[in-house]
Amino acid sequence: MTLAFVLYKYFPFGGLQRDFLRIALECQRRGHVIRVYCLEWQGELPQGFELNIAPVRAFSSHRRNQKFSQWLSRQLQQRPAERVIGFNKMPGLDFYFAADGCLAEKTHQSSWLRHLSGRYRHFLHYEQAVFSAQSATQILLIAKMQQPLFIAHYQTPPNRLHLLPPGLGQDRKRPLDGKTIRADFRREWQLEEGERLLLCIGSGFKTKGVDRSIKALAALPGSLKQRTQLFVIGEDNPKAFVKLAKQQGVGERVRFLGGRDDIARFLLGADLLIHPAYFESAGAVLLEALVFGLPVLVTDICGYAHYIREAKAGWVLPSPFMQQALVERLEQMLTDDDERAHYAQNALAFAGQVDLYRLPQHAADLILA
Template identity: 55%
Template sequence: MTLAFALYKYFPFGGLQRDFLRIALECQKRGHNILVFTTSWQGDQPDGFDIRFLEVSGNSNHVRMLNFQQQISSTLKNQPKVALVGFNKLPGLDIYYAADTCYLDKAQSKGWLYRLTSRFRYYKAFEEAVFSQQSHTVSLLISALQKPVFQQYYHTPDERIHLLPPGISRDRCRPDNAEAIRMDFRKEFGLTNEDKLILMVGSGFRTKGLDRAIKAVASLPSSLKQKTRFFVIGQDKQKPFASLARQAGIQNQLHFFAGRDDVPRFLLGADLLIHPAYNENTGTVLLEALVAGLPVLTTDVCGYAHYINDANSGTVVQSPFAQEALNQSLSTMLTSKTWQAWQNNAIAFSHQEDLYSMPERATDIIIEQAQQKSDHASFL
């Protein structure tokens, strides 16, 4: 079969983009042809993919997204057997991979004026096209927290929602030579055994709570702060956060790195992952840290935060968020004698739980739905 995938933009360091590629490659591995619709692709293109670049028009993101959808629909209208898998909410999808939280729920906090905008109307319509009772789209959810939220607004039937296990790449798992890698890493960056390295990973610095993290580092006791470094990896605008760090007096502690493919080295070399997100459907990096044996400090709004509690491998700051709670937790974790226990707990948990099979399970459902669509089209 030919399986069509719709992804508005591809770049190699986005979590959604990585999930798309792993799922599409798994589908290809099982013998299916892969057709991809996108507007741009950064990085290497997989062998054997038929990638169609669509030039979209419009003076706003939501209008361009609609134009993207209309072009896909026009291309596939004469191919009734081809199932369409979307990684953005769009009308006409057979399967939707739900990497985003519920838009209508988030919009409630923006006030009534926002809900009068064309942006709101378009994105609400896109989401309704996927989750409404009248839709036929099957959704693949990666966060159990989101199922009741979508159903609250759209009353989506249970049979159209499938919850996937996490899909952590095995290359994130702690290797046998982890200590040697850690020593080499810390030597490379001039870190002694007494120094503390806090790590934050993820594009979208505002949503991930980088401002909160900067304030927490700045609040550390002077003696601890002097021997603490804060590394941030991700693709986003650095300037406002560098300015905040200067105002907080930790400009010398904070170091930015662009998106990179050696994140596992950083996970092994650091002493703590901080992820105080404002809003996070899953928080894949939480599990990447867990399987690497790195203790985590995060917020309970992250869909995967419960795994940190389940594994007893760090601290989850509860809602409603209080900066002081994050500050105190950071100081406590950096000085706690429980650090080794957190690491051991994380490693043991990573060997016991299924944190890895998302691409395979997603592929199972996609192929099942695609076969049903093909059989139905043949019958007609």
């Protein structure tokens, strides 16, 4: 079969993008032809993939998306595909990979002014095109907590909602020489004995709560703050967050390292993953921390936060979020070495018992059925 994979933008360090690539490669491995349609592609193109870049421009993102959908429809009329698999919400999909949460729920909770925005009306319309009871699109869910929200707002038939297992890459496994890698990493980054390293990982710094992490670091007691650093890894413009760190008096304690392909070394070298996200449909980085034995401090709004709770591999902050609760728990986790060691042991034990890698295979099973 010829499979059309559709997404607005591909870059190597996005969670949605990594899931797209693993699913497409799994379908290709099973003998199917892969066509990709997008607005922008960064990075290498896998061998055998056909890439189609939409020649559309617009002043606003929602108008650009509309033009892209119209272009895509014409392309598929000229060259049909047996399956159309989308990774962003839009009309005309056979399958939608639900990496984004329910916009109708977020809009319902926000200011009434958003209902008047052309941008929000556009995205709600595209969400409805996927999830309405009249649509035929099959939905691949990555977090169980999404399911009741879509059903409540759109009356989506449950038989169109398919919950996928987690899907870490096969390279996300703790190596046998993890302790040696950790020691080498900490020497490389000049982390002295007793110094603590926090990690924030994920593209989209605002959504991931990087501001909350910076403020929490700044609120630590003086001696602990002076021996704690925060490394922020991901693709985004750090300018506003660099300014915030300086305003909070921790500019020299926070480093922005961009997107990287050596995340494993950071997971082994750090002392804690801090992930106080405002919203996160899943959060694969939480599972990556599990398999590397890195304790996690996370908000319960994240779709995969329940794995941290079940594994007893860190602390899950309840909603509604309170900055002071984040600060208090961060201080506790940084100062209690025995607690962190216990969380790390629990994480590794849990990762050894639960399959965290089958998402691409399960998604391909559904797409190709």
